[in-house]
Amino acid sequence: MNQAAEGGVRNAPQRGVKSAPQRSVAALVAGGVGEFMLTAGAIVLLFVVYTLWGTGIQTANAQDDLRDQLGLDTGQLEKDPIPLDQLELGDAYGIIRIPRFGDDWEWIIVQGTEDGDLKNGPGHYLDSVDPGQLGNFAIAAHRSGHGEPMAEFPELRVGDVVEIETATGTFVYQLDDAPNGDPDGNRIDITETWVVDPVPGEPEDTKPTERRITLTTCWPRWGSSHRMYATGVLIGGEEV
Amino acid sequence: MYAWIWRHLPGPWPVRLLIYLILIAALVYALFIWVFPWAEDAFNISEVTVG
Numbered sequence: 411m412n413q414a415a416e417g418g419v420r421n422a423p424q425r426g427v428k429s430a431p432q433r434s435v436a437a438l439v440a441g442g443v444g445e446f447m448l449t450a451g452a453i454v455l456l457f458v459v460y461t462l463w464g465t466g467i468q469t470a471n472a473q474d475d476l477r478d479q480l481g482l483d484t485g486q487l488e489k490d491p492i493p494l495d496q497l498e499l500g501d502a503y504g505i506i507r508i509p510r511f512g513d514d515w516e517w518i519i520v521q522g523t524e525d526g527d528l529k530n531g532p533g534h535y536l537d538s539v540d541p542g543q544l545g546n547f548a549i550a551a552h553r554s555g556h557g558e559p560m561a562e563f564p565e566l567r568v569g570d571v572v573e574i575e576t577a578t579g580t581f582v583y584q585l586d587d588a589p590n591g592d593p594d595g596n597r598i599d600i601t602e603t604w605v606v607d608p609v610p611g612e613p614e615d616t617k618p619t620e621r622r623i624t625l626t627t628c629w630p631r632w633g634s635s636h637r638m639y640a641t642g643v644l645i646g647g648e649e650v
Numbered sequence: 651m652y653a654w655i656w657r658h659l660p661g662p663w664p665v666r667l668l669i670y671l672i673l674i675a676a677l678v679y680a681l682f683i684w685v686f687p688w689a690e691d692a693f694n695i696s697e698v699t700v701g
Binding site: 460 | 652
């Protein structure tokens with residue numbers, strides 16, 4: 411018994427000295443690999459949390475700033491805003507409302523469709539005309555992450571109304587081509603830029619006779635191998 | 651790795667636990683602020699424009 415006690419004391423680490431428990435090299439390596447894989451798994455899960463939810467925090471803050479830019483604190487557009495053609499990339503452009511997505515669905519459009527613009531809200535294609543003008547007013551927006559403004563995009567139907575409000579007035583468009591509830595409806599390739607041409611489907615230099623709107627988003631919802639679009643024509647509105 | 655960090659943290663175990671949690675929180679914060687936005691751009695996982 412004495413011997414056992416002495417042995418125990420001899421093998422015990424000295425007080426205050428922190429040393430790793432003795433393990434074989436193989437066990438150390440296996441443990442290290444295991445920890446690495448657990449860590450990698452946790453980081454991937456966190457990334458999913460980031461894309462689905464984390465990106466929305468930044469977008470919500472950006473939308474608040476953009477609302478201030480438009481002077482919407484009072485519920486009224488600022489009466490003396492920057493003209494649309496003098497806006498810089500990322501500036502607040504106007505408001506988009508789509509009743510199909512809900513009565514309180516309202517987003518501030520930003521000028522430009524670079525990644526940095528679109529993470530703040532739906533973006534206006536720079537090459538497309540301003541709302542109400544002859545040609546095609548085109549907008550891109552996220553369907554997942556970044557506040558997912560277009561989450562319900564496939565639910566858009568022919569006849570749905572899209573309302574745009576800018577410094578120059580309020581413009582009401584009615585869709586004449588939409589996914590109509592089909593999750594794969596109006597799916598196009600990434601390179602199919604004809605949808606945002608002045609006259610969709612016609613050569614780029616065709617003279618427009620209609621005042622159109624086109625919306626694009628990603629397909630599938632949680633990926634971006636393709637795009638989806640919906641398009642419509644101006645049916646009303648009033649200039650300021 | 652995790653055990654190694656734990657052994658090298660100072661103080662009694664409640665203090666160590668606190669430091670450990672703060673370290674993890676700082677790491678997650680860094681991931682969300684710098685690493686994930688970079689990864690999202692680099693891997694083109696959320697593109698919505700044609701062209």
